[in-house]
Amino acid sequence: MLLTRKLTLTLGALALSAASGVFAAAAHAETLRVGMSGGYFPFTFVEQDELKGFEVDVMNAVGEITGDEIEFVTASFSGLAGMLESGRIDTIANQITMTPEREAKYAFTEPYVYDGAQVVVREGNDSIEGVEDLSGKSVAVNLGSNYEQLLREQPNADEIDIRTYESNIEQDVALGRVDAFVMDRVSATQVIKEKGLPLELAGQPFSTIENAMPFRDDEAGRAQRDRVGDALDELRESGELREISEKWFDTDITQL
């Protein structure tokens, strides 16, 4: 038993030293580590190896006010909450929707984006014109997102075939593999406008969404939350937040 444990430990130590030599990860006190998926156009995405998007611009603007160095950490969306909880990132800038469960667990800033949950279908699909038409249909949502829960709260929830995806939900609806997907209205509009996928919005948004940044609910986390929250207030008052929004969306999504 001892031998095996020792072996495992040595192995781990070896791997650690080998890996850290090659890929040293710096961690400074004044560095704010911001997690995002890098796969959520136009909030966070990559073009030619460059991380871009609304969230990136907002956090960089926050960093200029607070003086923090902003370090972006990209990971699969389903890994982000674990990274926040295990202390590997300080917050998530990925349109995190405030829910009672999440508010009980994390320290949130004030909302910086207001939005609605939107059903999106393949172009020409007239059989779905809102969430009430989803009975008997297959609907894709992103794994770990709160749209699954929003759908489950609908009166016809039992009849909806909800499918959770790691990524590429737009693509599968465009291909006709599932009947619809649910995403926030703002990015759904953007996807259809910019990317030429054969998709269309089905009816009106069915729920108001407030998006904010979660921090760990401890002393250090709340201090960071206050610092970032104050910076967001300042950006809102100066009009810079609106400008960033208009740059990406042609509209102000930061107001109700």
Added chain:
Amino acid sequence: MLNLEYMWGLLPVLLRYLPLTLQMATIAMLFALVLACLLAVVRVSRVPGLNGLALLFISFFRGTPLLVQLFLFYYGLPQLIDSLISITGVTAAVLGLTLHFSAYMAESIRAAIVGIDRSQTEAALSIGMTQSQLMRRIILPQATRVATPTLMNYFIDMIKATSLAFTLGVTELMGATQKEAAGSFLYLEAFLLVAIIYWVIVEMLSWGQRRLETYLNRAYQR
């Protein structure tokens, strides 16, 4: 139909992430080989006490998905043991790949060892070879030849399994592709390109494997 210009422009971007993918797989493969050999020897010689542990180890790491193991190491354990927070995503991925694949590889190494006819052991011992001479001169050269194809299989599988590291925040080849595809919405182009990259790498390895097998087969050639 295919946006070839986009694919051509994306190629150098994705290739930047190839070294990390190969480094993770190679380091994990080396550790896994060592661990798998130890496990196999323990199993073959039925070392009292250790044998049961080896069985438990193999049972767990073969019996649970790699993704679950990665999440356990990276997100789960630090909640119990604070100091584990210092483990980077790359380390956790290498550790997960090592433990996971060593369990499989131990079994194929064990199979290669026990597959060698017992009469050879008896013959070797009868002419006065020690246990270590027997292993070094008789068993291992033959077992290596038998185990090589399956071990290469696991290495190929491991290269592809590094794509799970993106769930730990490590942007490797697959993570980079996913993010680029999200920016361009050219899924077919991006994923086709990354498929070709993986394929070419694996083909190059297969070529190396054929050369290695020829070398190990030299005693059997007529």
